[in-house]
Amino acid sequence: MKKFIAALLIVGISAAALTGCGGTTDSTTQTVSTDGSTSMEKVIGYLSEAYIAENGGVKITYNPTGSGAGIQAVSEGRCDIGLSSRDLKPEEAETLDAEVIAIDGIAMIVNPQNPVSDLTIEQIGKLYKGEIANWSEVGGSDAPVVLIGREAASGTRDGFESITGTEDMCKYTQELTSTGDVVQTVSTNPNAIGYASLASVKDSVKLLSVEGVTPSTETIQNGMYKIQRDFVFVTPKNKELSEAAQSFMDYASSAAADEMIEKAGAVPVKR
Amino acid sequence: MKKTTDTIEKAMNAVFTFCGFLAVAFVLVITVFLVISGIPAIGEIGITDFLFGRVWASTAAEPQYGILPFILTSVYGTAGAIVIGVPIGLMCAVYLAKMSGGKSAGIVRTAVDLLSGIPSVVYGLLGMIIIVPLVRKVFDLPDGANLFSAIIVLAVMILPSVISVSETAIKAVPKEYEEASLALGATKTETVFKVVVPAAKSGILTAVVLGIGRAIGEAMAVMMVAGNVANMPSLFQSVRFLTTAVASEMSYSSGLQRQALFSIALVLFVFIMIINLILNFVVKRGESDE
Numbered sequence: 269m270k271k272f273i274a275a276l277l278i279v280g281i282s283a284a285a286l287t288g289c290g291g292t293t294d295s296t297t298q299t300v301s302t303d304g305s306t307s308m309e310k311v312i313g314y315l316s317e318a319y320i321a322e323n324g325g326v327k328i329t330y331n332p333t334g335s336g337a338g339i340q341a342v343s344e345g346r347c348d349i350g351l352s353s354r355d356l357k358p359e360e361a362e363t364l365d366a367e368v369i370a371i372d373g374i375a376m377i378v379n380p381q382n383p384v385s386d387l388t389i390e391q392i393g394k395l396y397k398g399e400i401a402n403w404s405e406v407g408g409s410d411a412p413v414v415l416i417g418r419e420a421a422s423g424t425r426d427g428f429e430s431i432t433g434t435e436d437m438c439k440y441t442q443e444l445t446s447t448g449d450v451v452q453t454v455s456t457n458p459n460a461i462g463y464a465s466l467a468s469v470k471d472s473v474k475l476l477s478v479e480g481v482t483p484s485t486e487t488i489q490n491g492m493y494k495i496q497r498d499f500v501f502v503t504p505k506n507k508e509l510s511e512a513a514q515s516f517m518d519y520a521s522s523a524a525a526d527e528m529i530e531k532a533g534a535v536p537v538k539r
Numbered sequence: 540m541k542k543t544t545d546t547i548e549k550a551m552n553a554v555f556t557f558c559g560f561l562a563v564a565f566v567l568v569i570t571v572f573l574v575i576s577g578i579p580a581i582g583e584i585g586i587t588d589f590l591f592g593r594v595w596a597s598t599a600a601e602p603q604y605g606i607l608p609f610i611l612t613s614v615y616g617t618a619g620a621i622v623i624g625v626p627i628g629l630m631c632a633v634y635l636a637k638m639s640g641g642k643s644a645g646i647v648r649t650a651v652d653l654l655s656g657i658p659s660v661v662y663g664l665l666g667m668i669i670i671v672p673l674v675r676k677v678f679d680l681p682d683g684a685n686l687f688s689a690i691i692v693l694a695v696m697i698l699p700s701v702i703s704v705s706e707t708a709i710k711a712v713p714k715e716y717e718e719a720s721l722a723l724g725a726t727k728t729e730t731v732f733k734v735v736v737p738a739a740k741s742g743i744l745t746a747v748v749l750g751i752g753r754a755i756g757e758a759m760a761v762m763m764v765a766g767n768v769a770n771m772p773s774l775f776q777s778v779r780f781l782t783t784a785v786a787s788e789m790s791y792s793s794g795l796q797r798q799a800l801f802s803i804a805l806v807l808f809v810f811i812m813i814i815n816l817i818l819n820f821v822v823k824r825g826e827s828d829e
Contacts, residue, residue, distance in 0.1 A: 333793070334793075411681075412681035413681075414681045414682040419767065419787045419788060420597055420598040420788060421598070421787075421788050435600075436596065436598075436599040436600060440768050440777070441681070441682045441684070441766060441768065441777055442682065442684050442766040442767060442768065442777055443766070443767040443768050443777075443779075443787070444767065445762065445767070445786075445787050449667075449763070452667065452668075453667075453671075453684070456668070456671070456672050457672070457675065457682060457683070459681055459682070460682070
């Protein structure tokens, strides 16, 4: 509910900002409008809060529309910075620049009693599609697999399904509405497997390595760990950013932002 | 002096009237809002596809918006909670009204009052941590988050309203009925089930309807124990209720999906309205009986 109200507020604010967007710079407060990936809500939230605390008089708006819509919006000049949780397609890269500001690492978790400690992406995909229904098929004990996932609106689910190639095919046993619920459920059910942002994984569950790589800040930064995706700021190639937008962009890609990115549950880019 | 009292009287009168109409205004605004925001999606999806469609895949590449699984889950879940909760609540009410001495009744009544004051998220949390793993072990299932767990939680949640309303109804039965039955040689148990309960039936029915209302509108607690997968309901499978369907996707739905969620809310609202009408009917008939 809080989120919903927040979303309404944001939509309202950004609508108000858009109407006054026609190049008017007479107002004293400058606005940086961002538009795009819903998965980046937390990252943008933390970054803009910290940025505004340091540089008063700037307003940063966020319109949660999805990566595709955000890229579309920035290419049509409807916002300053587009937010994408996927890399640009070649035809998009012709007119747009992309800067990775953070990496989203999605950890696979099982119950501590589960003997399985490593899975391949293919195995994970088969598990979630229901093609592997017993843990013994992937080296575990003879027990049914219980698939824990997130609700359809979740950015983590979107990331997980797109990386493992299981979009709209997952046979979930439970769809939970928060990362905490996923961790809690996996910690109480010996047959459960779930996914969660790396930052929110606790000791009560067992972290799986994927294709032999254990997820950590290092293995995510150097690309060894596979279930990850980039959080990207997208800007037009042919147009200068407004002063405020450029300054926010510089802040977001500076080392000062790392702490905020970690707080938001993502992994900072290695510099 | 007289004049100022008059003015105060008039002013307060206006305030009372205003507050009275404020409540009506809230109901009207909510109704109008739900109808206006709920109708378009039903029109777009088609009422039969919406109400009787068996597949809900709101974020799929080709979205489908069938809410039959949610409707049936809500109906089955509520029915299950009534089947378990009403007998327990009724017998507890009999104990409170007829069997208990002063002190023990006080303890039970305080406990029941406390039960009704516990926030639903706490029921959900306990359900998630205790009932879900327990159901998984007892029935030897792969996972315990299912319709059955939700029914157990809902049954406990409806107990307070069932107990307090039935107790009042049972207490209102004239003492002479009971005395006559006992004098004819009936045992206490026979008297309770054949005389007292039938005489209090309209009050007990009211309790049942209130319980239905509470169970069908509950969201938070069932969201934490039911698993929330949009399956057609079966007792030991993960299910999604009407309420949880709205709550779990609202946080960032858009377009037709969001409109469809409002339509689900409208369907839920219609259900609650029907329950209220039944309640009014039951209460009125109860009054005319006496």
